[in-house]
Amino acid sequence: MAVSKEDKYPIARRYQIADIQVSREATAVKPNVVANLIKKAKRPVLVTGGKLLREEKLVEVAEKFYSKGIPIIATGGSSRVLIEKGIKPQSSVFTLHYVTQFMLDEDWKGFDGKGPYDVVIFLGFLPYYLSRMLSALKHFSKMTTISIDEFYQPHAKFSFTNLTANKELYYRMLDEVVNGI
Amino acid sequence: MAFELKEGLFVVDELKNVSIKIGKVIEEEEEWTEPMGPTPKPDILALRKWDMKLLERYEPFYAPVQDFCNLCTMGPCDLSMNKRGACGIDLKTAKARLVTIACCIGAASHGGHARHMIDHLIKEFGEDFPIDLGGDVNIEAPIIRTVIGIRPKTLGDLREAMEWAERELMRVLHATHIGNEESLLDYESKAMHVSMVDHVVMEIADIAQIVAYNMPKAEPDTPLVDTGFGVIDKNKPVIVVVGHNVLYSKPVLDYLEEMGRLEDFEIAGLCCTTHDMARVGGKGSSKIFGPISYQLRVIRSGLPDVMVSDEQCIRADLLEACKAMGIPLIATSDAAVRGLPDVSEWPVEKIVDALVSGKLPGVFLPDPEKVGQVAPLVAEGVFKKHGGERKYRFFATDEDLWNEINKCTQCMNCVFTCPHNLRIDQGMEHAQKTKDLSKLAKLEEQCIACMKCEQACPKSIKIINVIMASNFERLYNKTGKTRVGRGPVQDTEIRNVGQPIVMGQIPGVIAAVGCINFPDEMKSLREIIEEFIKRRYIVVTSGCHAMDLGMIKDEDGQTVFEKYPGNFDAGCITNMGSCVANSHIAGAAIKIANIFAMRPLRGNYAEIADYVLNRVGAVGFSWGPYSHKAAAIATGFNRLGVPVVVGPHGTKYRRAYIGKYYKPEKWWVYDIKTRKKMNIEPAPDSLLIAVETKEEAIVQLARLCIRPNDTSLGRQIKLTHYLELSQKYLGTLPDDWPIYVRSEADLPLRMKEELMHILESEHGWKIDWDKKKIVEGPIRPFDAGFNPTLVEEVYEKYAGEKPPQ
Numbered sequence: 001m002a003v004s005k006e007d008k009y010p011i012a013r014r015y016q017i018a019d020i021q022v023s024r025e026a027t028a029v030k031p032n033v034v035a036n037l038i039k040k041a042k043r044p045v046l047v048t049g050g051k052l053l054r055e056e057k058l059v060e061v062a063e064k065f066y067s068k069g070i071p072i073i074a075t076g077g078s079s080r081v082l083i084e085k086g087i088k089p090q091s092s093v094f095t096l097h098y099v100t101q102f103m104l105d106e107d108w109k110g111f112d113g114k115g116p117y118d119v120v121i122f123l124g125f126l127p128y129y130l131s132r133m134l135s136a137l138k139h140f141s142k143m144t145t146i147s148i149d150e151f152y153q154p155h156a157k158f159s160f161t162n163l164t165a166n167k168e169l170y171y172r173m174l175d176e177v178v179n180g181i
Numbered sequence: 182m183a184f185e186l187k188e189g190l191f192v193v194d195e196l197k198n199v200s201i202k203i204g205k206v207i208e209e210e211e212e213w214t215e216p217m218g219p220t221p222k223p224d225i226l227a228l229r230k231w232d233m234k235l236l237e238r239y240e241p242f243y244a245p246v247q248d249f250c251n252l253c254t255m256g257p258c259d260l261s262m263n264k265r266g267a268c269g270i271d272l273k274t275a276k277a278r279l280v281t282i283a284c285c286i287g288a289a290s291h292g293g294h295a296r297h298m299i300d301h302l303i304k305e306f307g308e309d310f311p312i313d314l315g316g317d318v319n320i321e322a323p324i325i326r327t328v329i330g331i332r333p334k335t336l337g338d339l340r341e342a343m344e345w346a347e348r349e350l351m352r353v354l355h356a357t358h359i360g361n362e363e364s365l366l367d368y369e370s371k372a373m374h375v376s377m378v379d380h381v382v383m384e385i386a387d388i389a390q391i392v393a394y395n396m397p398k399a400e401p402d403t404p405l406v407d408t409g410f411g412v413i414d415k416n417k418p419v420i421v422v423v424g425h426n427v428l429y430s431k432p433v434l435d436y437l438e439e440m441g442r443l444e445d446f447e448i449a450g451l452c453c454t455t456h457d458m459a460r461v462g463g464k465g466s467s468k469i470f471g472p473i474s475y476q477l478r479v480i481r482s483g484l485p486d487v488m489v490s491d492e493q494c495i496r497a498d499l500l501e502a503c504k505a506m507g508i509p510l511i512a513t514s515d516a517a518v519r520g521l522p523d524v525s526e527w528p529v530e531k532i533v534d535a536l537v538s539g540k541l542p543g544v545f546l547p548d549p550e551k552v553g554q555v556a557p558l559v560a561e562g563v564f565k566k567h568g569g570e571r572k573y574r575f576f577a578t579d580e581d582l583w584n585e586i587n588k589c590t591q592c593m594n595c596v597f598t599c600p601h602n603l604r605i606d607q608g609m610e611h612a613q614k615t616k617d618l619s620k621l622a623k624l625e626e627q628c629i630a631c632m633k634c635e636q637a638c639p640k641s642i643k644i645i646n647v648i649m650a651s652n653f654e655r656l657y658n659k660t661g662k663t664r665v666g667r668g669p670v671q672d673t674e675i676r677n678v679g680q681p682i683v684m685g686q687i688p689g690v691i692a693a694v695g696c697i698n699f700p701d702e703m704k705s706l707r708e709i710i711e712e713f714i715k716r717r718y719i720v721v722t723s724g725c726h727a728m729d730l731g732m733i734k735d736e737d738g739q740t741v742f743e744k745y746p747g748n749f750d751a752g753c754i755t756n757m758g759s760c761v762a763n764s765h766i767a768g769a770a771i772k773i774a775n776i777f778a779m780r781p782l783r784g785n786y787a788e789i790a791d792y793v794l795n796r797v798g799a800v801g802f803s804w805g806p807y808s809h810k811a812a813a814i815a816t817g818f819n820r821l822g823v824p825v826v827v828g829p830h831g832t833k834y835r836r837a838y839i840g841k842y843y844k845p846e847k848w849w850v851y852d853i854k855t856r857k858k859m860n861i862e863p864a865p866d867s868l869l870i871a872v873e874t875k876e877e878a879i880v881q882l883a884r885l886c887i888r889p890n891d892t893s894l895g896r897q898i899k900l901t902h903y904l905e906l907s908q909k910y911l912g913t914l915p916d917d918w919p920i921y922v923r924s925e926a927d928l929p930l931r932m933k934e935e936l937m938h939i940l941e942s943e944h945g946w947k948i949d950w951d952k953k954k955i956v957e958g959p960i961r962p963f964d965a966g967f968n969p970t971l972v973e974e975v976y977e978k979y980a981g982e983k984p985p986q
Contacts, residue, residue, distance in 0.1 A: 017597050017637070021248040023261030050874035077876030080912030093880060093907060093915035097832065097871045101242045101839040108843065111916070126700055127602050129829035129873055132244035139245055139262050139272055151602065164593065165606075 013162040015127035015151035023138065026147070026159035031173045034121070034146055035180025037158065038070065041119035041144070043110065045090070047099060049125035050076030051149075057171055058124045063087060064178035070121075073099055073111060078124060096125065100133040104141050119144045127151040148177060213332055218785030219974065221330030222345045225352045225374055231787040232370035232820065234971045235794075238847050239819075239838035239868040241369050243276040246835060250275050253359050268359050277368035278357050280812065280836045284372045285354045287813025288379035290493050291761055292346055293516060294426050295386035299339050301428055301549070302393040308337025312388060315398035317671035323771040323782060324384045324764055328377060330784030336393065339385045346378045346385075353378075369836075376816035377786070383814075384764035391668045394431060396460035399671045401748040401755060406459045408469040408731035408740075409659035410482070414447050416569050418560035419484050422450040422467075423476060423499075424491030425760060427457035429513035432553025433489070434458065434466055446557055451475055452494055453724055453759035459665045460758055469663055471732065472697045472725035477630040477645055478656065480506055483571045486560040487536070489552060492516040493760075494696070494808055498632075500543050509536035509559050510543030513552055521545040529554050537562030575643075575650040582650050586612050586621075588640040595634035595644055600698065600830070601627060605634060605644060608651075618651040625652035626702040663731025664742040666723070666758020670769040672776055674749040678719065679777025683796045685895015687751045688902050689886030690719040692766045693726045695803030695811045698830045705875040706804050707733040710754070711741060712879050716902055717751040718886075723763050726804065727756045763814050767821055770797050788975045794822025795850065795969045798886035798899065800865075801825035804878065806834070819868040824885045826878060831871045838868035842917060845960070850889065850969035851976040851984045858985045861889045861969065862920050862960050876910035883907075884915065889969050893926035896963075901929035919944050923963035925955045 012028035014020075029037075038044050046065045052058045059081045066072055066082075072089045074082055079092035090111035091099070102108045109115050120143055122130055130147065134155035137145050147153035150170045152162040163170035220227045250266050251257035258266030265271045270278065302310070312333055314321050322333050322342075329342045353375040355361070362368050390396060397403045413419060422430040430450070437443045448467040450458050458467040470479050473494050479485060480502045488503050492514035496502060500519045503510040512519045524532050524544045529551060535541040536559045546552050576582040589609035596602055608621035625648050634644045649656060681687040691713045699705065706729055714720050722730060730741050746753045749769065757765045774780040774792040782789060793799070801818045803811055805828050812834050815825040819838060827834075840847060842863045849860050864887040872878045883903045891899060900921060907915040919940055922928060928936050937955070940946040946958025970976050976984040 013597060015597065015602060017594075019246070021245070021261065022259045023248050050877065053874065053876070074911075075877070076873035077880075077910055080876070080910065083912040091916050092911045092913050093884070093917060095870060095872050095877055095881065097242070097837055098839055098867070100244075101240070101837070102841065102843075104242070105841060108841075126829050126873055128600070129700075129832055129871070132246070132832040132835075135246070135248075136242065136244040139248060140243070164596065164604075165591070 010162050010165065012152045012159070014154045015131065015162075019131055019154060021135070021155065025154040026152070026156040028152060028161040029146075029158045031176035032180055034148060034158065034177045037119055037144065037146060038121065038181045043115060043117045044070055044119040044121065045073055045110070045117045046070050046121045046123060047073045047075060047096065048078040048082065048123050049096060049130070050078060051124035051126070052076075052078035052081050055124065057174070059085060061174045061178055062123060065181075068178065068181050070181070071112065075099060076125070096129065096133055100136055103137060103143060117143070119146065121146045121148060122156070123148050125149060127153065131155055148174060213783070215781050215783045217330055218781060218783050218788070220786055221784030223328065223786060225349060225356070225371065228374065228377070228786055228820070229370045231790060231972065232373050233366065235819070235838070235868065236366050236369055239840050241277065241365060242837040242839045243273050244832050244835055245272060245276055246833060248272060269363070274363065274365040274368060276835045277365035277372070278362070280834065281353065281368045281372040281375065282357050283809045283834065284376045284379070284813040284816050285350060285357065286809035287811070288350055288375045288382060290810050291379055291386060291813070292350060292382040294492070294761065295382040295389070296343055296347070297426065298386050298389045298428060299336060299343060302389050303336050306336060306393050308335060310336045310393065312336065312338070312392050314388070314391065314669055315400075317673050318399050318669050319672050320772055320775060320782075322384055322388055323768040323775070324380050326782040327771055327784070327786050327789050328381050333388070336389060339389060342381055343385055346382050349378050350375055372816050373820040376813045377820050379810075379813035380764055380767050380817040380821075383761040384768065386761040387668065387758065387764055390427065390457065394427070394461050396457070396758075397665060397667050399669045400667050401746065403665035403667050403747060404464065405662040405742060406467075406469055406665050408661040408663045408728055409471065410478070410656055411658045411660040412468050413449055413470070413484060415484065415571065417445060417447045418486045418557070418564035419447045419449065420487055420489065420556050420560045421470060421479060421485040422448070422454045422458060422489045422491075423452060424495050424514065425453040425493040426491040426514060427454050427461065429491045429549045429552050430454055430458055430489050431461050432549045433556045434461055436553035437557055442557070446560060451479060454491060456666050456724070456727070456759040459663075469728050469731060472728050474629040474697045477502060477632060478649055480508060481575055481646055481649065486563040487511065487556050489513060489556050490517060490519075493810065504542040507539070509563065511536070511552060511556055511559070512543060512545045513547055513549070515547055518545045519543065523547070525551070529558070533558040533562060537566070574653060575646040582647065585642050585647050588642050589613065590640065592639060594637040594639060598633045598637040600629065600631060600633070601700065603627060605648075612651075621648055621651035622655065624648050625656060626704070627699065629698060659732055661732040661734060661740045662743050663728050663740070664747050664756045666727070666756050666762050667747065668758060668762060669765045670749040670772065672772065675769065675772045675776045678750055679773045681751075682719070682773060682798060683777060683890065685798065685888070685891035685899055688716065688718055688798065688899045689883070690721065690769075690797070690799040691802055691882055692799065693720065693722045693730075693802045693804070694724055694763055694766070694814065695726055696805050696807045697725045697729060698805035698807040698828070700805070700829045700873065701875060703729050704733050706730060707741060709802075709804065709875050709878050709882075712906070713882065714741065714745050714752055714754055719749060719751055720754040721749065721757055721766055722754060723757040723766070724760050730754075760810060767818060767823070770799050770821060770823060773797050787972050790820060790822045791970050791972045791975055794971070796888055796890040797822070798888050798891070799823050800882050800885045802878070802882055803831065804828045806831045815869060824865045824868045824870070826881050826885065827869065827871050828878070829871055829873050837870055839870060840866040842866050842920065850971055851973070853968035853970060853976055853979045854964065854966040856980060856982070856985060860960055862923070864889055864921060880906050880910055880915070887921055890967060892965070893924065893963055896921065896923070896927040897929060900927060901931070904929055904932065919946075919958070920960060922955070923959045923961060925953060926963065
């Protein structure tokens with residue numbers, strides 16, 4: 001079920017009160033904005049993290065991304081649960097740290113060799129770990145980064161707001177993203 | 182010619198107004214026939230060329246925590262998007278500078294410890310006190326030999342290495358001042374330099390304490406020491422030591438032993454001091470409370486009757502925490518005086534009275550011998566006051582606990598300040614609704630008790646106490662065994678395993694070291710480590726990782742130290758000791774190059790590091806690093822050619838070294854046998870990399886053990902483990918396995934045909950199916966005589982000609 005207009009979105013509260021930078025903070029976006037960003041992207045990719053091993057819903061969401069033609073880079077061991085669903089990730093063994101280093105390289109053609117990714121969506125990460133990688137991508141690349149985790153990620157270009165107090169709303173927002181692409 | 186001069190004035194007949202200065206007196210003729218290498222006592226630039234080779238391959242990666250700089254008065258400066266500040270530094274270079282500073286702090290911590298140790302021990306035992314590490318250790322100081330170019334034979338000899346270290350530390354720290362380096366690579370080179378200094382000073386500190394305090398000397402079968410909260414006999418006065426410098430707390434053992442009263446007290450500790458207390462005399466006379474994250478657990482449990490603190494990694498609010506529980510504190514190190522009065526000149530009775538009566542909450546007592554007398558007397562005095570009735574349940578009553586829990590409004594301020602973002606709100610809410618504490622209890626397994634949550638809580642809930650009380654029974658009954666730190670690896674052990682490591686038949690050496698900022702429950706560390714012990718890797722450990730492993734039992738009630746032998750051998754786990762004992766892990770890698778391959782060590786760092794990088798499949802692992810020392814230790818290993826895998830919090834060090842497998846031009850060596858410069862597989866493809874989960878950690882550790890020089894059998898064994906672990910934990914073959922295949926002989930036997938089909942169908946390799954041979958596809962063919970090096974001088978030395986272009 002889509003998020004209705006009556007739903008009140010919580011404020012964008014940083015996952016960590018002290019993770020402060022002087023540069024821009026992520027625009028907190030609603031699901032339809034995320035879906036539109038992905039639809040307009042030339043080379044979108046979903047990067048999944050270790051939380052998929054513990055949260056079935058995230059696997060289901062990744063599965064829907066994949067079914068809509070969005071390739072997946074699986075990190076943190078998330079490939080195991082994705083492969084069980086019949087998904088073939090573009091990469092399984094490289095950690096998010098590796099993947100971010102590769103993404104910072106303008107010459108990198110992606111895991112499929114078809115050229116650099118332009119929009120990267122992140123799902124299922126430890127928030128403090130993802131934050132550092134988003135910071136690297138913010139400062140040293142032109143890539144559009146979107147976090148759709150339940151913690152608001154200030155260093156992404158776009159992020160879901162803080163949804164930690166309302167799992168149901170979070171799941172509905174994830175559904176709306178995948179339904180909108 | 183050997184001669185000896187005593188200190189004093191000399192009168193030389195017939196000479197007037199002549200000053201004679203005697204420098205270092207060589208007491209006996211030099212018998213070390215090994216020629217001096219190119220870089221004895223290397224200065225800040227001597228190994229820059231080697232560093233640049235590494236940094237060309239393993240490109241620095243920066244993940245800024247702050248994008249501004251406020252280190253000078255021209256700032257603060259916005260460096261975001263790699264802008265330059267008022268001084269001209271850009272964001273990446275500013276981060277490289279910050280990492281260099283962190284490594285300086287780490288090296289200075291171990292260095293301060295080492296300097297203090299040798300000065301004290303030389304005063305106590307004399308500068309001629311011999312360095313004797315037992316009959317099985319002839320290469321007594323592999324790092325010092327390799328870096329400094331000397332063989333220390335006495336405590337006094339260690340000063341030469343110490344003086345070099347202090348000078349180089351000063352030089353690197355100088356370079357971090359505003360207006361110095363412009364290149365991030367030069368900062369990285371300096372970070373590597375000062376981290377090599379760190380390895381030298383760790384070796385100095387540990388050698389000195391081993392020989393002077395009669396700690397175990399490379400003994401695999403050291404005693405098992407009781408570990409965990411549950412090992413404390415609460416009916417005795419409890420003395421708790423915390424920190425990293427055993428110099429101050431060892432006299433407690435000496436005094437009680439002298440008085441014949443060791444059995445009347447419980448002596449337990451936190452962090453590395455407790456490892457070293459257990460090593461003193463090789464007896465395991467003291468117990469291990471737990472890692473550094475147990476500080477608040479221990480203090481708020483009310484168990485200690487006196488705390489003795491020294492230095493490094495100790496909470497900066499230790500005095501406040503002790504005061505709140507009425508526990509007297511004896512601070513001993515000049516690095517952590519804690520605002521306390523210096524009572525060195527006071528008589529023992531006066532100090533004891535001030536602490537037992539509560540007139541003073543703590544004292545600064547930098548006199549080790551006096552600490553030895555004061556601490557037991559204070560513990561006894563405090564114990565008599567409470568008579569063994571300690572307030573050790575975190576809350577006086579269950580009602581108090583529930584009152585705290587019921588205050589929670591789920592505002593989540595705690596969650597957004599917790600380093601792990603632990604869902605304290607959910608634990609509280611669940612308890613409020615169901616009276617079930619299990620969700621809160623589960624948090625105890627991961628909480629590092631940093632106390633930030635309590636400060637963030639608008640209701641002033643004692644969150645740490647709630648979490649600890651919720652898991653009270655489990656925490657309080659936690660018992661285990663840690664093998665006492667053994668110190669160095671024997672030369673004979675290296676002789677046994679050197680060849681199989683270099684050839685690859687022993688698939689790797691995994692060194693689990695460092696702090697406790699784990700992303701997961703503590704038991705995850707054992708799951709990771711045991712996977713490798715069972716697969717017959719060599720596993721070594723030290724510091725907080727070792728004592729954590731000493732608390733995690735399997736279903737049979739055994740820790741890994743009880744279950745597996747303590748040898749430096751396949752399928753074993755050996756505890757080296759405290760932080761400074763990490764030097765013996767680097768030392769073991771160096772010894773392999775020397776003992777097995779006869780590579781000369783003396784002032785020959787680049788050749789040895791090049792050897793290790795290309796041949797020794799050792800990988801460092803720190804599941805929860807947090808200290809500056811850990812940054813220096815890791816970076817020192819990196820310069821030595823050893824990759825390090827860190828847990829996800831390790832990304833907050835801001836810098837990693839990550840290679841790009843898809844850039845073949847980065848992956849080359851000179852082959853001394855064929856006299857060619859040739860492309861190789863990217864092995865290892867990173868020097869410092871973070872992982873998010875235990876599954877990912879296991880696979881990366883196996884992956885990074887692969888080395889270019891593996892024999893076919895060795896590569897086959899390494900690939901077998903890598904592929905099996907990837908299938909087990911990632912659900913598939915790893916993406917990059919074909920790049921490690923040089924011939925069909927490298928392929929795991931069980932999967933050989935299947936893998937050859939995949940190479941043919943998915944990767945376009947040509948296979949001769951009649952001969953079952955790979956005809957075309959690998960980056961390079963396997964050559965049994967392959968003799969790789971990245972260092973031109975090493976090539977020239979062994980090939981007798983200039984390297985090919």
